[in-house]
Structures are given as C-alpha cells and as structure tokens.
Amino acid sequence: MSQEKSNVPRRLKFEIFRYNPEDEYSEPHTDIFEIEETPFMSLYIALSKIRETHDPGLQFDFACRSATCGSCGMMVNGRPALACRTLTSDLPEDIQLYPLPAFKLIGDLSVDTGTWFRGMAERTEAWIHERQAFDPEAEEERMSNDIAAAIYEGDRCIECGCCVASCGVANLDDQFLAGAGMNRVARFMMDPRDKRSEAEWFDVVAGDEGVFGCLGMMACADVCPKELPLLEVYAYLRRKTLGVRFLARDDN
C-alpha cells in the first residue's frame, strides 16, 4: 500500500480506449483522465469516479464488484485483469485501460463476452449428459466428497474472458475453445454424472479448435484471476484425447 506511506495522494493518469460503434462520428482513440488516488482505490472506484465526474458517456461493465460475476475483465497496462479487484496502489501512476481483445466490442471498455461463452457452451454441449430423467422422489446419487471437490475446482471459472483475451490462438480463431472452454470440458469430463463416451468427448475437444489447436504458450494460466490450474487441465485433456486416438488405432 505505497500511497499510505506518503501523505500526499498520487495523481493518477488514466489513458482509456474510446469508441462508440453506435455513433457514426466516433473514431477509435484514447482519452486521458486525471483523478486523485484515495486509499484502497480499486479500478471499480476509479472508473465510476471518472464516469460520474469527468465523462458520463464512458462505457464499462461491473456488477458484483467482488470478483465473483466476471463482468469487468479489461486490459490493464497491457494485461487482462478483473478491474474490480485491481487496486490502483499496485499500479504505476500512468494506467492504460483497453477492452479485452478477442471479443466483439460494445463500446469503450465494454465487450460482448455473453455471446462468446454461450457459443462455447453450445459447441461443447456444456451440460450433464445423463441417461435417466430426474426422479423427484429418489434419494440423490452418491458421490465422494473428494470428487465433488475436484469438480468444484473446475466449476469455479467465472467466464470473465481474461484467458480468451490472452490467448494467441483465440485472437485469430473465434471458434477456439481457449482456457475457459477447455476447463469447462474437463469439468464435465471428470464428472461421473456425465455419461458421454470417450468417442463423444473426442469429437468435442480434439481437433484444431480444441486441445490440438493450443500452442501451449499458457498465458491463460498466468492471467486467470481465479488461479485455475489450466496447465493441468490442458495436460488432462491431451492425455484423455491421445488415449482415445491410440486405442482407436489398436482396434484397427
């Protein structure tokens, strides 16, 4: 908390990407805003202040402001991050904010993650594939607490899109699953309630848009605000899909 050591608050200079696609006169550019830093100032506080006191047209997204909902991913000094939990005290005085790449721009810092994630969920059929209908009278199926905990670990992704934005492949191919998509697949693959066969999984995740399209640079794992073990996810999926491929070869 460097600002607490000195009594003089810092003057923060924000350089923010601006473009309003709904305004025919708008051209992509950046604007500079200067505000005084306050203790425990997050980018949520700072951006709200800029909008309310400097430029009421500034577009950005926040909802929970507690790093839970995943709305506020943006590029902070060149790196994807959740704005609500980024404290200005951890940043230099000059702060550059850009929208996440790889997603369609809605305006300024706001991007359309909803369409991307719905598309990914549809392509990977990211739901439990069960053989039986729900029986409201029956006791729940048992599961060991360790398996539940392992599934929960994969379920923690908040779909903020930071991994997608950081991914070289996802920036070129909008069908590529990226870290969040791979993690989603692995989460269902390890769930004993999902009855998909290995061959069905192979169709979902093998190929250039899935695990074999990944170049292995693993920026996704570096930027994930939830610190999901994306390296392990990637290794798990490769192992599973390669296993299926070799088995298929043996059969021939």
Added chain:
Amino acid sequence: MNARLTTTDVLVVGGGLAGERCAIEAAAAGHEALILSLVPPRRSHSCAAQGGMQASLANCAKAEGDSPTVHFLDTVRGSDWGADQEVANIFADEAPVAVRELAHFGVPWSRVRGGKNQYFIKGEHVEIDEALEKDGLIGQRDFGGTAKWRACYAAAGTGHAALYAVDSEVVRLGITVRDRTEAVCLIHDGSRCLGAVVRCLRTGTHFAVMAKATVIATGGYGRIYGQYTTNAVINEGTGASIALDTGVVPLGNMEAVQFHPTTLSPSGILVTEGCRGDGGYLLDKNMRRFMVEKEPVKQELASRDVVSRHMQQTMRDGNGVDSPYGPHLWLDIRHLGEEHLRTKLLEVWDICRDFAGLNPADALIPVRPTQHYSMGGIRVNKDGESYGLAGLFAVGEAACWDMHGFNRLGGNSLAETLVSGRIVGRRVAEHASGVSLRANTGFAFDALAAAEKRADDWLARSGSGRNVYEIRDALGEVMIGKVGIFRTGDELNEAVVEIGQLLDDCDNAVLRCKDPGVNPELGFALRLKGMLRLAMTVAMGARARTESRGAHFRSDFPLRNDEEWLNRTLVRWALHESDPSFSYEPTGLIDLPPGHRGYGSDERIEMKRTIDSYNETVLDEQTQHGRLPSSEDMGSRLKRGAWQAYVQ
C-alpha cells in the same frame, strides 16, 4: 431481432436463478420462452450467494431429526410471523427436491464424509462421527436461526455453482436469452399483462415484446441504499418498479429490508454467514464475544435481524473498532485453520485477500451490518401470480410470495429461487396454455411510444438541474441514515420529506451525456425515478408500521404488536399519481400461533382475537385487496398441526 415488436409465449424478465428456473419449466412444457437479462445470465447476482441453500435432507449427524416441518417452524419464527404460513410450508416441503434436482443439473454439492469429522460449534472444537451409511450424500452446514444443520453447500460458492448448473440447462433446452436488455415498462390493459417494453443496452433502442405470460425475476432493490449494500450494482429494483408504475399491482412489505451482519468494512462486500455456521464468532474492540451475553442460546447464530441489531448497538455503545470509515467489529475465523478456510470457505479467503489485504487464518476480519436482502417485492398469490394483473407473475427476491415475512433466514433465498421457479414456472406454463396471444397491438405501441418519449425527454432537458449520480448518492445516505437498522418516527418523517425533495430533483435533473447508442448516464437516469419511488414506499411503509417485527425495528415502538400489525403492507402507486396508497391485508392462514422466536426479545403485544376468527377473514380480505384465485384452494398445502409433534 431488431423488430419494433416481437412475440413469445412466456417472457421472463431477469436471468438469475429464479427467472431461469421458471423459464426451464415453461420451455419443458413446450412453450417458447424468452429471457431478458441486464447482463450475461451467469453474471446475475445469484452468483454471489455464498454459504448455502436450506433443505431438510438430514444427512449429517447434527441434522438428525430434521424434516420439512422443522424447516417450516424455523422459517415462520425467522419471519417473526410475517410469512404466509402455507407458502412457507410449500417451500419447506419442496426444498429437498430442488437441492436434488440441482445435483441432477450438475452442482458439485459438498458431500458427507462418513467417520470422524472435526467441527467448531459455538467456538468449541468438537469431533463428530458421521454415519458411514450416509457417506457420499449431500452434506449440510449450520446457519443462523435454524434448529438443525440444513444448509447444503458447494464451498462458499453455492450460488455460483447453482447458477452455472441451471444456466447449462437453459443452454441445453435452447432457450433464447437476450443479454444486455432491460424491461422499462409493462404492457397491460388494466386487468391483464400483455408483455413489456424493453431497452437494448447494446444500442439504446426500444422494442416491445408481447407475451401470454410475463414473469418478473429481477431480484432485490438493495441499491436504493447506495453504496451501503452487499448487492451488485445492477440490483436497482427495476422489476418491482415497473410493476408499481402500473398503479394496479401492489408491492408487499417494502419496509422489510434485511441487513446482513457480516459484510466487509468499508466496501460492503458479503462475508457469508457460513463463517459463523462453521464456528466463527464476533468480537468487539475489547476482544469480547458480545453475542454470548446477548443471546446465550443461539449466540452468533441467532437470526440476521437480531445479530445485526446487537452489532449496531455494540458499536453505538462505543465498543466498535474505530476506523477512518466509521466503527466496525471483528469476525474471527482464525481457529478454523487454513485448510478449512481454503476449501469450505475458499471464496471468503479470496475476498479477504483481494478486498481487505488480509489472511483470515492469521488476521481478524473487519465487519459491520449492511443492507443485504429485500423481503418486500411484487405481491403474488401462492401460484406466483400478481395481485391485480392476470398473466403477470413474479419469482425470487423480486416477489413477495411471501415465505420470508419480516426476516429471511440465511440460505432460504437460494432455496426459494429454485423452489418458486419450479412451482411458479408450472403455473406460468398452465396460464400460457390457457390463453391466446392478444392480437391488439395498440397497448404495445402506446407503451413503446411512451417509453421512447421518456428517453427523449431526458435527452432534451437542459438547465442547471442536479446530476443523477449526486441524487443517487444522496438517496443512499438518507436510506442508511434514516431507514436503517434502528428506525424512529421522527427520522422516518425526515426521510419521507428528503426523498420527496430528491424526486423533485430527479424531475429537473439534467444529463451531461447526449451520445447516441447505449448512453450509460441515460440508462441510469431512466431507473432513478423508479428507485426513488421504491425508496419512498419503504420509508412511508416503515413510518406507518408502528411496531417492531423482524428486520423492521422501531426504537419508539420496540414491541411486536400482533393485535394491530399481524398483517402485510400493500402499496400501489401509478406513475402519474403524486402519492402512494397503502392498505393492509392479513398475512395468510395461521397454523403456528404467534409466539416467541427462540432468540431476540420475548416481549410482545398479543393478539386478542382467536386464530380461527383471524383465519376466517383471510380469503375474503385478500381477495378484496386484489388477490387472484390460485389454482388450488387457499390452505390446501397447509399441514395443520403437524408442527405440534416438534414443540413441547
């Protein structure tokens, strides 16, 4: 998709748990459902629910003997007898099914581990043998105001896990979700709801949706308390607000506002009740566990209204910890140990690190009570259908169904979203099957033109009026300062005057942004008047209710008064009227007689009438107040006297 008018069978406004679960039921019955959501649905505020979902599965040792009837008893006592007891009973009966259905949808519930387990209970370490034959069943943790361990959970991310599972079902069924859209007014003919006018938050354009049934599932109105809330910035009560605007649909018990005991100071970010359920405790500035003295039986696990009042009083007595942001108290979970904190309370661990810069295994957490939940909302019958407009339904926090009365128990809201989503969804589907889409589009185009004119008027207005964000901040200060945990007639009078002034200011406020497209300032301005009107109904309702019940506490009328106030506040207020009109209906059929809650004060003013004579009036009086007939008779789901087996 850019049509000025579209149609669907079932229009669901709100993409959180209640709305999505309701849409699933309608879609599964073969109807076309359309969900509108301010944000991609997985970002809805349901995702922020942390600690658990109440359902009497009774799988843990400390849950032994639990049943829907015990859950019913806890819920009615928690509500301070403000709940509709039949609804509380329906809820308690169906909550276990809703939890198991979520398991079917994929929620990784924490499971019972048979054998020795280590717990903390009332600050003491205990070892308990969990039955081996229960191994692998869904586990429970303790929560406030309950007789048994009943909160089913997935670490401290229960709402997140539930929302992702339910949304995956929405995707599986191919239900259309239009994210970044906002319903700005209802289309109706005075007796039937015909759909809604919607503003697109990508382009700023308006369009109308006509539907056979319309469901409001927009959550609570916490943001009328400004920054003094745990709620997301999107919880501005728009659903309740557009229902109020019709003048036909009443809102129920708007003065019933919950303050959560443990929110991070000063940001107001929620720290789950599961911390206290798992054995955490509260400390004052002298490191004293003040709750042990104040509530010897339940201690930190009394209901939220009771714990919040004791905390506020402790700080008023000078025993809070001073900080530049005002006083706070401490939540101590250090003794639970790092392993527990990084598994069962992982989200609390993250929040402490990210937003307070502390490690809860080593350090105390600064907490204070903050606005958290809206018990009030759109008044509906047990089918979820609104009073006043056929074909308009409400579910979840947006509704006053009313199982929470004047205080909701922790973990009962997540359970309500799924239970009411299932039940109301079925009624919505039946309603949609029974009516045809009305061909008269005149109401829709009139409402659309009015909504567009409202936006144009904002953009056209000029002068020296106030800025909309200043008005919002001023409202928050009035609400927390004068319509907070402790209320008095004098302060409520001041609040009513001040909110009235802010309403005038809002009518003269001027936008600085005139940009085409989304225009976030215009988007907020369009909600501001509705927020102020909701705040007025809260303040006036609180001023009129001269008793203390649940979370509504009047320092000048400190007793619960069952003789005069065993009723529900209803308020109607058409957009063009200058003042709201209040009326009062019986809470519902009484099965469990009003009594002591088991925590908090045992003093109250007793009802002199017999329960039978009270019950005789309920159906007629509620009908006079606008209640529409439910598909089953009133009282059909009440298990009269079943509670007697559980009470000495």
